[in-house]
Amino acid sequence: MKKVLILLLLIPLLTLPRGALAAANSTVTAYNIDIVVQEDNSYDITEQITQEYSAPSHGMYRTLPLRQEAFWQGESGETVQRNQILRVSDVRVSEQFEQSREDGNLVLKIGDPDAYVTGARDYTISYRLSVGDDGAGRYDQFYYNIVGPEWETPISGLSFRIQMPKEFDAEKVGFSTGGVGASGFDDTMLAVDVAGTEITGRYNGTLYPGQALTMRVELPQGYFTVQDRNLPFVLVCVFMLAAALVLFLLFRRKKKPIRTIEFYPPEGMTPADIGFIVDGVTDDRDVLALLIYWADMGYIEIDAPEKYEVTFIKKQELPAEANEYEQLMWNQLFTKGEICRADQLTVAFYETLQMTKTRIKTKFEEEKNRVFLKKSQMLQDLVSMLAAFPVAAMAGITLYINGFSTVSTIIIAAVIFFAGYGAVSLFVGFVRGLQSERRQKQVERLIAFLLITAGMDALVILFCYETLGAYSFIAPVCALIMALMTPFFTKRTERGLYWQGRILGLREFILRVELDKLNMLVEENPQYFYHILPYAYVLGLTDRWAKQFEALALQPPSWYYGDGWSTFSSVYFTSLLMRNMMFVRANAATRPNMSSGGGRFGGGFGGGGGGFS
Template sequence: MILNSRRRDGMKYRMRRRGLGAVILALGLLLQSCLLFGMPAHAADNVFGNTDKLDLSPSEDLIPSHDGSDGLADGYVMDSYHVDVQVKEDNTYEVKETFAAYFTSQKHGLIRTIPTTGTYRREDGSSSSFRARVTDVRANVKSSVERSNGKVRIKMGDAGTYVYGPKTYTISYRYQLGKDTLKGADEFYYNLIGTSWNTTIGNVSFQITMPKEITEDQAKSLGFTSGGYGSGRTGDTLYQIKGNTVQGKLMRQLKSNQGFTVRMTLPEGYYTYPVDYSLFLVIGLALLGIFVAVIFWFIFGNDRKVVESVQFYPPEGYNSLDVAMAYHGKVSMSDIPSLIPYLANEGYLIIRDKKRESGGGLPFSGGLTKNISFERVSHYKGSNESERLFMQGFFKSGSKVKHSDLKGSFHETCEEILRQENLHSKVKEENYTNQEFLIDAILLIFVALISFVAIFSGLNAEGASTLASFISGLIVAAIMSFVAVHVAGLVRIGGISVGGVSGLSIPALLWRIASSWIFLALIFYAGKSFLSSLAGFFNYFTGGLLLRLLVAITATLIIAFFMHFMPKRTSKGDEIYGRILGFRTFLQTAEKDRLQMLVDENPQYFYNIIPFAYVLGVSKVWMDKFKDITMPAPSYLAGADRGDAFWDYYYFSSLMNAVNHDIYHASVTLPASDSSSWGDFGSGSFGGGSGGGFSGGGSGGGGGSSW
């Protein structure tokens, strides 16, 4: 169909001869043609039958002035702008733009900005968002491509070269929109010229090639609008439909921030889309990882039923750290201060309270660290490596130690003790199978792989570059691996993951899971700017990517849950665990008569058991049972009256609270989430027309400027 305004002259001549009635009839037919095809009053007689080719060459009348009258604030105008769009069956557009610029001042070149996110806004008031992927960007001049904030920025030109006068640029790119968002139908709604150009544009022409022949109904729905954003102006477009192609041109100039938009309604299902198997890959990897975790747990982590036996003492030959290992499956930083009363009971050190010795009050009055000191009685002579390390590091500065002497290097001693206990201790080797390192490594690889594939495939499918998707995938994989370590309760020692925490309570484990969700939310929120600049991560955060991420997070937490219970006890480990369970039960339920009998047999019984009550989390219950039991002062407290039958229980509680406070805070260097505060000593806690659109209302478009 060719529209030709020159036919007006012929029409006027005939109307003069046929009179007023003929004039009215002709105008009526002309108006009908305009309304039918959404075009100005230049309609051809036959929409599909005319085979004449429309002349798209630039018109001198539409070339912007180069003398400044058309507004040259940015030092250039566009003499012509041709857009060629090939629409594919999967709603992907192969776009080629050719624009002839005229520079009135020296510039390096042009910047073309293409939006990848936005909103379709239609004449009927409906709207829907779109998210496109721009790939295969090419230009006929030196150029660079940047992606950020939902836009692709093509910078054409050379910083070392200036241009002046006429210069023609050609760019091409693939614009992938994915699934059509219009309900009940499909559509082609595209901004041929965006509303963000900052100059005058003349001689706008276009060619649109659809994947199928254009039907009469589709031709009737075809419409063009021009003007500022939201303009519904029509009647300025000459166009021709032939087969599956629409050719045309805009018969006016576009001023700064004016655009040119086309819309055509298509039948539902017009576009067909290839199946995206990457989501199935993520789900498959997640299910496989969970399946492997369950199998590993069933084989290596499903402990046999333990027989609990009543015990009045801990297992023979076990110190407090050994009991922590046998019960929890690991030794934590919060367990280390228990070595103070344990080694004091063994006769290696004494505790001095300057205020008590001078007749003062409770040790916490006047400051914890001010009054308490420790004195070595003898050098360590035993064979336990952790005890040797503790004595060596604790008294590194001399035989008398204050809290201030521990600052700086004592945490290194504690780290070394943790390494020894969790990696090399004899108790660990005897009580637990040694497959957990390999199992943890395999499961963490699954976590990292699931997370990486989820982010990489999601971002790549939404339009991020391969490099940016790859780097973002690695970052998220590292974050998710850390979350798995946190939830599983693995101890971080010198960068090594060791041992699960089989003794962690279910509420504590659930808190770890909940806190991991909070952690992830904070991480993604705090990292928004970084990730956006890196890969446009949040610009691509659509349903597909969000679903992949949720699958990865869910799989990570489930796998970590099974990792938590993974260490499996040996036969001897079952026996020792049963004895410790019985011992712990006794500490919680022992009656006064039985305790009195044990104190009569061993006056230091209460103090001998204190280190073990700490690591088993029952110190408060244990101490409360001795409020009314007469017992002497501990043998390791200097200056105490050991003959005092009414030993002050409350003094001892506050004293040990101060001691543990000092030692713990001198040793702690791990994050709060990896260690538990001792807190209170007795707490026991450690853990045509418009076509239905308007100017700027479609996808694509954007704008540009000079630089």
């Protein structure tokens, strides 16, 4: 029972904020603050603190807020509230110290962690505080918590001196003491003297944790000449945009492919090859089209007697000259024998599918097969990174200004950067699909993608607006312009242009072929419909290709066994085949479920001023 009682007594102590226990064992017995106000509304501050320790302690914490809530009475008597963003720099301390950013504050941990102090200890802390625009509107003002409510230690012996840069109206000087939002003060406790441009004062009582001493001076408009603190970031964004524009004007794509009407794909090319060449991207459809291609070539048969029941049967081995990526996928498909059921495709096949895509890309990065100029791809990657930088940097700056730790800021900014880079890459893929005329619902996907991206940018702008104001729109606008330019950096080799022209010519033929021409081609080659089918599949024209043959009498394919038909129809057959391909794709191209585990961590320190033990 005793142990339980002890534990219950300890719980409140364990949940106290950082420094609270140490603060209970220390008080500030003398606190002198010297503030030299500069014309740009920055303050050079020196604090001389005498801390009295009633128990051994390593030293003290000094918390410097990076955000200040300002309250004052407006011209019409209303209460005006502004959140001021403060920037602290040039921190110096008379003793060993560490600094970190936590919970919107700059925290100074002062003292030697390997030594203890007791009794009275003197500290001198100096730093520059930049306030920027005071947000007062038709006048300027000095508004500052000489002692802020963040202190966790009682403070007595408080004195201060504030040196203003120019003359001001002494009648406009005001003070308040108490909690956040309090107004007025006890003039028996606070003695203030104004002499020229110097304000001095002494507080004869004790300020307890949560209490503040605030000073405000209303000044004429133009008293401060405030430099725009966000201008360097804006200039960097504009410079990056200008650099991207110069690169765009110098290296943008100029040549267009020459389309030639084609009745067959380029010699020796598989549907997967065609899929990559048209837009530089290999998707699941491109790879799975190999199944129809292999069936037409006589390497496999497809048996689909029932809905959602598809089996691939090996009839002969691939020829030795087959592509490396074909051999990779073939070996995994028939790794357990001569028969493979679509509903038994494993995680290993999904991984093989991804490897196959990589091998296809690698094939066309070889010099003899290169489709895109290496230099243009490097420029495209560079501009993609430039486009991702402004929003990530803006978010990082906002986080850092608002007191997030350096590590947290870097991690979050990096996540946003890589997300932006990925978004630009996706956008490039969508645009390539449109330019190659292999749309496959690309317009709908592009619109959805743009809406999602716009929504995410809007969230970032809302997050940054309070800190950066109207400048929070500049980074997304620069990023958008650079992203829109990015797809046009891709340049094809002469070989790539030639292949693209022939493929687009085949696409044009599939779309617009006349019945007489089809009759002639089918007479020459009765299997012509099936030869072109896998290529129509990767070009997104399967239904159109089947429709073109609706009036022709075709023989069913020798490689497909499915629902019986009394009269064969190209449209009906294609609908069955596409239904089966969708089933195969659902089994083979769906990412397997991944599970993960982890733990949690915690910890922390204490408050605004006081000792640490």
